[in-house]
Amino acid sequence: MSTLVIVESPAKAKTISKFLGRKYSVKASMGHVRDLPRSQFGVDVENGFTPKYITVRGQGKVLQELRTGARKADRVLLATDPDREGEAISWHLAEALKLDPEEPRRIEFHEITKQAILKAVKSPRPINTNLVDAQQARRVLDRLVGYKLSPFLWAKVKPGLSAGRVQSAALRMICDREQEVRAFVKEEYWTITLWAAKTAKSKQFPARLVRLGDAQCDLKNETEADAVCNALADAGYRVTKVTKSERVRKTPPPFTTSTLQQEAARRLGFTARRTMSVAQQLYEGLDVGKDGVVGLITYLRTDAVRVSSEAQSEAQQYIDQTWGTNFRPAKPPQYKTRQGAQEAHEAIRPTSVGRTPDTVKPHLTRDQHLLYKLIWERFLASQMAPAVYDTVAADIIAVDQNGAALPYTFRATGSVIKFPGYMALYSERTDDDTQSNEASQKQLPELVEGDALIKRSLEPKQHFTQPPPRYTEAMLVKAMEELGIGRPSTYAAIIDTIRRRGYVTTEERRFVPTELGMLTVDILKNHFPDIVDVEFTANMEKQLDAVEDGAQNWVQLVSEFYKPFSAALEQAHHEVEEVKVEDEVTDEVCKLCGRNMVIKWGRFGKFLACPGFPDCKNTKPILVEIGVPCPACSTGSIVERKSRRGRVFYGCNRYPDCDFTSWDRPVTARCPACGG
Numbered sequence: 001m002s003t004l005v006i007v008e009s010p011a012k013a014k015t016i017s018k019f020l021g022r023k024y025s026v027k028a029s030m031g032h033v034r035d036l037p038r039s040q041f042g043v044d045v046e047n048g049f050t051p052k053y054i055t056v057r058g059q060g061k062v063l064q065e066l067r068t069g070a071r072k073a074d075r076v077l078l079a080t081d082p083d084r085e086g087e088a089i090s091w092h093l094a095e096a097l098k099l100d101p102e103e104p105r106r107i108e109f110h111e112i113t114k115q116a117i118l119k120a121v122k123s124p125r126p127i128n129t130n131l132v133d134a135q136q137a138r139r140v141l142d143r144l145v146g147y148k149l150s151p152f153l154w155a156k157v158k159p160g161l162s163a164g165r166v167q168s169a170a171l172r173m174i175c176d177r178e179q180e181v182r183a184f185v186k187e188e189y190w191t192i193t194l195w196a197a198k199t200a201k202s203k204q205f206p207a208r209l210v211r212l213g214d215a216q217c218d219l220k221n222e223t224e225a226d227a228v229c230n231a232l233a234d235a236g237y238r239v240t241k242v243t244k245s246e247r248v249r250k251t252p253p254p255f256t257t258s259t260l261q262q263e264a265a266r267r268l269g270f271t272a273r274r275t276m277s278v279a280q281q282l283y284e285g286l287d288v289g290k291d292g293v294v295g296l297i298t299y300l301r302t303d304a305v306r307v308s309s310e311a312q313s314e315a316q317q318y319i320d321q322t323w324g325t326n327f328r329p330a331k332p333p334q335y336k337t338r339q340g341a342q343e344a345h346e347a348i349r350p351t352s353v354g355r356t357p358d359t360v361k362p363h364l365t366r367d368q369h370l371l372y373k374l375i376w377e378r379f380l381a382s383q384m385a386p387a388v389y390d391t392v393a394a395d396i397i398a399v400d401q402n403g404a405a406l407p408y409t410f411r412a413t414g415s416v417i418k419f420p421g422y423m424a425l426y427s428e429r430t431d432d433d434t435q436s437n438e439a440s441q442k443q444l445p446e447l448v449e450g451d452a453l454i455k456r457s458l459e460p461k462q463h464f465t466q467p468p469p470r471y472t473e474a475m476l477v478k479a480m481e482e483l484g485i486g487r488p489s490t491y492a493a494i495i496d497t498i499r500r501r502g503y504v505t506t507e508e509r510r511f512v513p514t515e516l517g518m519l520t521v522d523i524l525k526n527h528f529p530d531i532v533d534v535e536f537t538a539n540m541e542k543q544l545d546a547v548e549d550g551a552q553n554w555v556q557l558v559s560e561f562y563k564p565f566s567a568a569l570e571q572a573h574h575e576v577e578e579v580k581v582e583d584e585v586t587d588e589v590c591k592l593c594g595r596n597m598v599i600k601w602g603r604f605g606k607f608l609a610c611p612g613f614p615d616c617k618n619t620k621p622i623l624v625e626i627g628v629p630c631p632a633c634s635t636g637s638i639v640e641r642k643s644r645r646g647r648v649f650y651g652c653n654r655y656p657d658c659d660f661t662s663w664d665r666p667v668t669a670r671c672p673a674c675g676g
Helices: 009-017 060-072 084-096 114-121 129-156 165-183 222-231 256-269 271-286 309-322 357-363 368-382 474-485 488-500 516-525 535-546 554-575
Strands: 003-007 024-030 073-076 188-197 203-214 234-251 388-398 405-419 453-466 503-505 511-513 584-589 594-602 604-608 617-620 622-630 635-643 648-652
Touching: 003 009, 003 060, 003 604, 009 271, 024 060, 060 084, 060 309, 060 388, 073 084, 084 129, 129 516, 129 535, 129 554, 165 474, 165 488, 165 511, 165 535, 188 222, 222 453, 234 405, 256 271, 256 368, 256 474, 256 488, 271 368, 271 488, 357 368, 488 503, 488 535, 511 594, 516 554, 516 584, 535 554
Parallel strands: 003 024, 003 073
Antiparallel strands: 188 203, 188 453, 203 405, 234 388, 234 453, 388 405, 503 511, 584 594, 594 604, 604 617, 622 635, 635 648
């Protein structure tokens, strides 16, 4: 009995075909074979929002080959990805190949290993129409917003703009944060740090002034800080209270799509799109030497933290052999999946813990190895024992020359790792790119109540309150997930779209909305409040989940959205006047025609262009100098550049006369050993 197995990609087809016998033929659909037309609206609003599906351009030959293969085979199995979109692709394939969707021909697997594939082909099921309806509802909703609202923005603001059901809410988050930053008024405050030691020869440690009498320390300006320092000029110091405790740091759960994107951004500097692209390669399969072609990680689009018992058992054995039994908990850890997550999926993990990052490194690209190492370490860490700290806090009071207490209390804190647990392998990062590690606090000397301390110095320091931070890509992904906007699989596309459309730019890896982005959000807030309303967008996701569960009719859902949206669109066309967004003129003179060049936005950000287009088509990149002389030629300076794929690198501004380049940002300091 011959079987045709259809997957999406050639890489996945190549991997799976190695696990199946000669009676199986594995072919790739190359993604979607049918979709809504790009040049037409494609939704019949008057007849139940019926979608008009056509063969995707360029897919005719692929579809013909699949039809020929289906006719020759005794049965056809549809092995697309195990999510809504994958289910929809299987349904489209069934329609195009004239297969009965109610026959058991849909197979699912969450990792591309021989065991998983052989198990899947033995248990096909019918296509899940609820999943298909949920994906169809999302596709139609996005088409209604995109193809109705975007032309409105073209007419009123600027050609080429786009508005999306989810991207507009994400853009609003960035713009609202920018308004908070601009409205923020910084306030001055001062801190005073006592540097003290137990003996004349012992190491000093810091203690911060925390109380003035019975009130918390709140020094507004230099005058107040100087007054305290003057009052303490001749003071001595004594320990009045020492508190010791044990603190447990819980293990982090294994990665979901969202947390993988966040951590890859923090630790590796990867964009969400880059993370998903590399993860897809790891999932679909790579040749790793003696094991041949195999999928290295489980399915990458998941919001669950569940782990199979087999994977946990393998991890426990590895932990026992590598670190010892005390480095794993008595029972395998169980993590609570957030509400609404798909429990059928597993977390992202390596398909085999035995394939360590070092053993597969020779067979992977740099990006593949870095991401695999991150996933492998996070999964193993999630199965290890918590870290344990000994923490200590000491209250120190100032005393006069007679030993009487003065109304100034300082506090010194410190901690030391008592048991490293999972931190022997892995430490998380925070959004400011630092390691989240309490052990980084200074270790205090052994202090007891009544100890007299020696003052080394008293250090007053000026500070200013900081505005709320602009979103990094990791912070935006985290906020979108917490608010329920979009789904993890869509975050990369959403961020990529608002960046490509010129709605945002990045400064020091943080999103800053452009004037165009702020203007677009203002118009949408005034006339289409639901489109940019975070709560409304999140509620729509819940309704799509209800369609998937079979508790909501997708046509009714779309209809309830479209009626008020259509009315608001018609009203806005009459009320909103055309807004002209002028290009920013620069001092750079066009070498071809002498006009002052203007700043334009392209796929990879800002560039300079002649305003005389199309008569003059001169363009040039905007060179951002970083204040570092070129280490190769010494006469040029280092500027930011972007590769064809949009990745930032650094090079000499004298290119092509000097071809120095670096992926890493150079600094002015030179290596004391080699001068590099």
